[in-house]
Amino acid sequence: xxxxxxxxxPIPDDDQIDVYEKHGGYSALAKALKEYSxxxxxxxVIDSGLRGRGGAGFxxxxxxxxxxxxxxxxxxxxxxxxxxxxxxxKDRQLMREHPxxxxxxxxxxxxxxxxxxxxxxxxxxxxxxxxxxxxxIAEASTKGxxxxxxxxSGFDLNITLYRxxxxxxxxxxxxxxxSLEGGPGYPRVxxxxxxxxxxxxxxxxxxxxxxxxxxxxIVANGADWFKSxxxxxxxxxxxxxxxxxVNKPGNYELPMGVSMRELLFDYAGGIKNDKSLKAVIPGxxxxxxxxxxxxxxxxxxxxxxxxxxxxxxxxxxxxxxxxCIVKAAYVISRFYQHESCGxxxxxxxxxxxxxxxLHRIEHGKGRTEELDLLLDICDNIEGxxxxxxxxxxxxxxxxxxxxxxxxxxxxxxxxxxxxxxxxRFE
Amino acid sequence: xxxxxxxxxxxxxIERLExxxxxxxxxKSIVLPALxxxxxxxxxxNKAAIAEIAARTGVxxxxxxxxxxxxxxxxxxxxGKYLIQVCHNISCTLMGADELVRYLKEKLxxxxxxxxxxxxxxLVTVECLGSCGTAPVxxxxxxxxxxxxxxxxxRILEKLRRQE
Ligand SMILES: Cc1cc2nc3c(=O)[nH]c(=O)nc-3n(C[C@H](O)[C@H](O)[C@H](O)COP(=O)(O)O)c2cc1C
Ligand code: FES
Numbered sequence: 001x002x003x004x005x006x007x008x009x010p011i012p013d014d015d016q017i018d019v020y021e022k023h024g025g026y027s028a029l030a031k032a033l034k035e036y037s038x039x040x041x042x043x044x045v046i047d048s049g050l051r052g053r054g055g056a057g058f059x060x061x062x063x064x065x066x067x068x069x070x071x072x073x074x075x076x077x078x079x080x081x082x083x084x085x086x087x088x089x090k091d092r093q094l095m096r097e098h099p100x101x102x103x104x105x106x107x108x109x110x111x112x113x114x115x116x117x118x119x120x121x122x123x124x125x126x127x128x129x130x131x132x133x134x135x136x137i138a139e140a141s142t143k144g145x146x147x148x149x150x151x152x153s154g155f156d157l158n159i160t161l162y163r164x165x166x167x168x169x170x171x172x173x174x175x176x177x178x179s180l181e182g183g184p185g186y187p188r189v190x191x192x193x194x195x196x197x198x199x200x201x202x203x204x205x206x207x208x209x210x211x212x213x214x215x216x217x218i219v220a221n222g223a224d225w226f227k228s229x230x231x232x233x234x235x236x237x238x239x240x241x242x243x244x245x246v247n248k249p250g251n252y253e254l255p256m257g258v259s260m261r262e263l264l265f266d267y268a269g270g271i272k273n274d275k276s277l278k279a280v281i282p283g284x285x286x287x288x289x290x291x292x293x294x295x296x297x298x299x300x301x302x303x304x305x306x307x308x309x310x311x312x313x314x315x316x317x318x319x320x321x322x323x324c325i326v327k328a329a330y331v332i333s334r335f336y337q338h339e340s341c342g343x344x345x346x347x348x349x350x351x352x353x354x355x356x357x358l359h360r361i362e363h364g365k366g367r368t369e370e371l372d373l374l375l376d377i378c379d380n381i382e383g384x385x386x387x388x389x390x391x392x393x394x395x396x397x398x399x400x401x402x403x404x405x406x407x408x409x410x411x412x413x414x415x416x417x418x419x420x421x422x423x424r425f426e
Numbered sequence: 427x428x429x430x431x432x433x434x435x436x437x438x439x440i441e442r443l444e445x446x447x448x449x450x451x452x453x454k455s456i457v458l459p460a461l462x463x464x465x466x467x468x469x470x471x472n473k474a475a476i477a478e479i480a481a482r483t484g485v486x487x488x489x490x491x492x493x494x495x496x497x498x499x500x501x502x503x504x505x506g507k508y509l510i511q512v513c514h515n516i517s518c519t520l521m522g523a524d525e526l527v528r529y530l531k532e533k534l535x536x537x538x539x540x541x542x543x544x545x546x547x548x549l550v551t552v553e554c555l556g557s558c559g560t561a562p563v564x565x566x567x568x569x570x571x572x573x574x575x576x577x578x579x580x581r582i583l584e585k586l587r588r589q590e
Contacts, residue, residue: 074451086515086554117451124462124499125555127568160449165458165497168553182454182489184496200451243517243558250559285516285554315558317517331519335553341496425522425529425562426575 005253006237007094007213015132017139020100026145028216032108033153041112047223049235054080054208055313057301064113064205066195073202075115079106080208081122082164082171086285086335087315090239091209093251095129099136105212107145108219110157113205117158121176124164133161168339172387173206186343187387210239230256234300242268244318260295264318275320283312285332286392288399322422326411329400330358336393347390350381354397361408364415371401371408434474439463443479453485457493461500470501506541506548508586511565514551517558526562526574527551533583
């Protein structure tokens, strides 16, 4: 029951470049530039089976190959450090503790896709992390890992930090680009896909922080080494963010496919105050809930999909028996209603209606027939929006009603929670 | 607008603004970074400052206005010296965000959205701050305060009051 993390290595002061270098930092970059062509790096990443850690799990190397071969425009790389999916807090720890790992991974990715200007889009609230990254970029430039002719390879790269303005939607890749271009963060219709026409109309690759942090170890140790962790279809390690009613909330980097029971009970210390487990949202607030008896499931893309949920961003939100499910769904619906960019009607109106109905139920003014209305709204949002934010608002509400309908009915009838809410803030 | 003495932007803001202008392939990309600069200098999106930036850079002020309306991180009117932003999203709610808000309201004697009479504290609720493992969480100006308890809140407010 112990696993040596690969990304979240417990190295003190690893945010300082000399410490990072002392532990092998930037040697993968040197190896990449010296021994491999960009195409070979892409092939290694394809062979490793690395899948995006931002939520969708798309194969990273394959995504890179979507840049048109005959492209003559500049290619951009956007690092998605917007981390705003409720329940998710892994990229923040990576950037705080290992900013150079992200910089090194970013340079390797940029080399592979022939990009000379990368942007790190970091959520605006992460001010301390932004300062750390600024410092890391400056240090890396001084050492010749950034700028012109990196390590004598002839490869040039500039990294620019871009701070968001407090909008969840800007984590969605097309909204991220519109935001970077100076507009409000409205998502765009795909196709064209960013790899073909993205930022400033040029081919653009968007990758999550954790995805990129996996590149230095993959280049250093090879694709087979990476595949020795995790499952055949979901290789590597994954950072699981455990929050809510556990004794030891926090980030746990473990091989993909670890069982949820092990994650919650062996690593995260079990349920707080020995309460029983009511429900878990395993992949951030955008994915379906599972009831507490369904935790003998493995934490990888395939297994969670089979179990009726999703790995998503691996934000594991744990709710014990003292949680009011109506309240939980209400809080989540408030978030999507607040964050909908308002561009398309099913999402703008749908999330608002869901929120209003849940607000009524939560405050003792609900009607039983509104439960089916909620489910109906879910069906009418799903699949009908420009970007997946609308889809993301649906699963928690839908599953909360399907799995805990009795609790909703009680709430509506008795105008209060069915459960005794536990004390939390002391 | 070149006369420095007429500017309401500090020298540092102007310097950073000028640096921004050479970073991006397209000038309009400075909108969000410029809003950050204004927020840092004024603590809210000061209209005159934005107008000055628009004039200095040639980026139409409608773009800044659009940004100011869209991006919720920046107050559009002056707020207290300390902007207390309590996360009320799911993980923080599970760990007592409601009680935390109630406690702050009692202590500061204000409602959510209000500022204390001495102009020191403004209390607002915000969505997930990306720190759910250390819930409940609040951000005051740009600093995070995590794993909050009543005692911690008391100490934090006390310290800020002393610093004034
Ligand atoms: C509403 C919404 C919010 C998102 N937020 C984030 C985010 O904060 N960070 C992130 O990496 N990906 C986020 N994504 C996923 C991105 O669109 C994109 O798939 C991802 O950054 C690709 O990187 P990856 O392939 O390395 O995972 C979000 C998607 C949606 C629909
Ligand atoms: S839910 Fe409060 S920080 Fe994420």
